[in-house]
Amino acid sequence: MKKIFAALLALTLMLSMTSVFAEGKTYTIGVSQFAVHGSLDNCFEGFKLGLAEEGFVEGENVVFDFENSNADTGIAAQIADKFVNANVDLICAIATPSAMSAFNAAQDRNIPVIYTAVSDPVAAQLAGTDGTNPGEVTGTSDALPVEAQLRLIRALQPEATKIGILHTTSETNSDSSLETYRQLAPNYGFEIIDKGISTGADIPLALEALLPLVDCTTNLTDNTVVQSLPVVLELSAVAGKPVYGSEIEQVKLGCIASEGIEYVELGRQTGHIAARVLRGESAATIPFELIENSLLYINEEALAQFGITVPEELLARAITVTAD
Amino acid sequence: MLLSILEQGLIYGILALGLLITYRILDFPDLTVDSSFPLGAAVSAVLTVRGMAPVWTLFFAVLAGCLAGLITGLIHVKCHVRDLLSGIITMTGLYSINLNIAGKANVPLFGGDTLFKNPFTRAFPAFLAPYATLLIILVITLIAKLLLDWFLSTKAGFLLRAAGDNPSVVTTLAQDQGRVKILGLMIANALVALSGAVMCQQQRYFDISMGTGAMVIGLASVIIGTNIFRSLRFMRSTTMALIGSVLYKASVAIALQLGLDASFMKLITAVLFLIILVISQFRPKKVRLHV
Structure with missing residues (x-):
């Protein structure tokens, strides 16, 4: 019994060490894109770019698990469940139904969801009318200028x-x-x-x-x-x-x-938000952003x-x- | 992963129960399903937003599904339109109705209580809390299954089975075959709408595209279930359909887990479909399905 406790203690210590020394950590990001679509593809490209600018580089310290639900909401839900079960560090959801499925699956597990290409986050109840977020969820909106x-x-x-x-x-x-x-x-x-x-x-x-x-x-x-x-x-x-x-x-x-608006640019801005969250900031306190310049x-x-x-x-x- | 497979599988299992009636028992290729599924979801979502207790919205969803089945039945029986076409007509028309019921193409339910997130589920003890959703789904699915089992054992249920197997029996018993068909369609679509309503409560949003491919999912579940377990005479076909649905969702989850591109999902479904159908032909055929 004592040995088991000791082993558990050692394990917990090791785990807490890894979170302290996050430098060497590899982050897994689940990406759920709703459909094959030029603009949405550009979002993901921009997202990777934005993360890389902040030091989260694919192949170095970030692994992307990319899934496309081909406009099927049932599949979108299963993709979200898969990411939550795999306990990814962050979910990037591209387009409204994917964002809603991801938030639904991740809300109780405190896995941050960063969305992009959601035209109206308030109507989708991913953000409150007062600009607050309903949980660990934020991102960028592609509302037209x-x-x-x-x-x-x-x-x-x-x-x-x-x-x-x-x-x-x-x-x-x-x-x-x-x-x-x-x-x-x-x-x-x-x-x-x-x-x-x-x-x-x-x-x-x-x-x-x-x-x-x-x-x-x-x-x-x-x-x-x-x-x-x-x-x-x-x-x-x-x-x-x-x-x-x-x-x-x-x-x-x-x-x-x-x-x-330029979707690569939108994705880049989203990547910057994701980087802040990966560094430990709470997604719940970051308001969603619109693209700044048309x-x-x-x-x-x-x-x-x-x-x-x-x-x-x-x-x-x-x-x-x-x-x- | 198992938890979400069971959750999704049992929700779509109710849909499979509906298709069991139309496809397996009535031998009616009912395409109404693709829009009665979102119909149930739309009714449930809108009533929930308006403040009705989520569990009551399920009854109205069932009622709406009955109506959808009634329309398809009337078009087929009274207007003498071919079975496939009458389903397509209702499906097409219901699309507009669904949009108007919901008011818009996407209705979120993140704001308030849902069937799975309310004071009752929050009161679950901590060790049960992760299973709360599954337990509620299980209860609803079992109620639907047991009611259907009971119905099929009544005289009306017998007529329903006869209408698909041997229509002349119905006529011999001095019963109107058309009315039996309409009844079957109503029950089937009521189940489908219930499935849509529960799905909408679980994913916490309604989307107009929810129904796309619902019929194929249900059909695949029924065919997988009834073909794998066809030699088990003691097992009811309703049980087979439910297990079939869980197996179908499991295969989707495994495909995702293996990293298969989701764009191939429909192709995989089609191939899986074909394989099961072909394999089942090599087995000795049973004369009657134990219903």
């Missing part, structure tokens, strides 16, 4: 009054972005006219109904609409209504301009097509992109 986008549209189309927005009724991200647009649009003299769709197949008909009513359209980060962007661009070109994008990839495809992307070919010129002051900071 709506204000900047509205200023952009005002600058490029001084005469415009009505902005059209196409959105999928089953995407929560779109709901909250649309709500923000509705609230802020009057400040810039705009009215928002929206059309909801349920599948990509509805896009042509919805656009035909929407385009005659508006001066231009602007995209959200709506997955269904973005996937069908070529259709949107073609029909809008025929109707002579420019399309504004919500991120760089859309401008490459032919949207005239976008005040967008970047202006323009597509000159598309601008010329609609005869729109970019004012000097905007041109100075604009990044010109073309189709890959």
Whole structure:
């Protein structure tokens, strides 16, 4: 009996030593990504980058266990359970359903969950309305820089009054972005006219109904609409209504301009938060962050097509992109 | 890991009980499942948010599932639409209804009490606390299973079994075969909705995409269960379906543990499916399934 106690004591001592001398420790980070998607992939790239900048380098002192649930919430839950059972040091959850599953599984075990690409952490109850966190959970939001986008549209189309927005009724991200647009649009003299769709197949008909009513359209980060962007661009070109994008990839495809966020950058910011948590800070006390600066992307070919010129002051900071 | 496999397996086990009725007993390929699963979840989530005690929301979820089954049944029996198509019609329509019930595509329940996190479970002694969720799931699943076992042993249950095996028996007994089918669909979808509601309470959010592939999971569970244990005559098929569901979830967990890419998950399911079906064909066939 005494021997067992002694062995246990030694073991506890050793364990406490390793946590004191965290220098030599290897951290395991479970990464749960909700779907295969360019922007989400970029988040993970940025996340690794951000951690590496803080001295947490993959292959040296960090091991990533990456899982993708392919848009299946049941699998997302099992992935979260797997990470919790493996007692990882931290879970990085990319996109809302993954973040919710991870928090649900990890909450009682005090494994910190760092999320990214969650458009509205408050609506998802991953953050309180007063900015506090419900537990060891924090991260970054990819809420659109709506204000900047509205200023952009005002600058490029001084005469415009009505902005059209196409959105999928089953995407929560779109709901909250649309709500923000509705609230802020009057400040810039705009009215928002929206059309909801349920599948990509509805896009042509919805656009035909929407385009005659508006001066231009602007995209959200709506997955269904973005996937069908070529259709949107073609029909809008025929109707002579420019399309504004919500991120760089859309401008490459032919949207005239976008005040967008860059997902690698978002991931990097998330990586910095994760590093603070790995060093011992409590995730519960770190408020979630929005991306600080939006970047202006323009597509000159598309601008010329609609005869729109970019004012000097905007041109100075604009990044010109073309189709890959 | 075992704990979460059992939790998930038993929750989806209720779904498998529903599919046991439609697929195995009625021989009805019912696609309603893909939307009656999130229907139960939506009803449960919304009522919980509105302040109803989580356990009561389960009854309303069951009721909603009954209605979904009734609609598919009526479309099939009264409008003479083929079985597969009537399920697809209800599934498609319910998608919109689910969205409107929930109000949005994703409803979180992190804020308040749920079926598994409430004053009652918090009062569990410390050594039991990690198993609280599993215990509650076990109780609900067993109630569902025992009720179904009881029902299948009644006269109505006998008619239900006859409707799938040998429809002329039902007609001989001067009973309307259509009504029996509708009843079966209602019970099946009630179970599926209950499963969705419990799942939503456990994962603490409703998501409109929850139902994607629910039918395949249920079907795989029923086929795995009934084929592995088909030679055990003393075992009820409801038990087989429950074990099948746990085995299915275990295989997903093992695949994840082995580091298999989750993007191959559906392919693995399909192959597993096929292997079990093919193997079961080499065994001597039983004339009747012991229900």
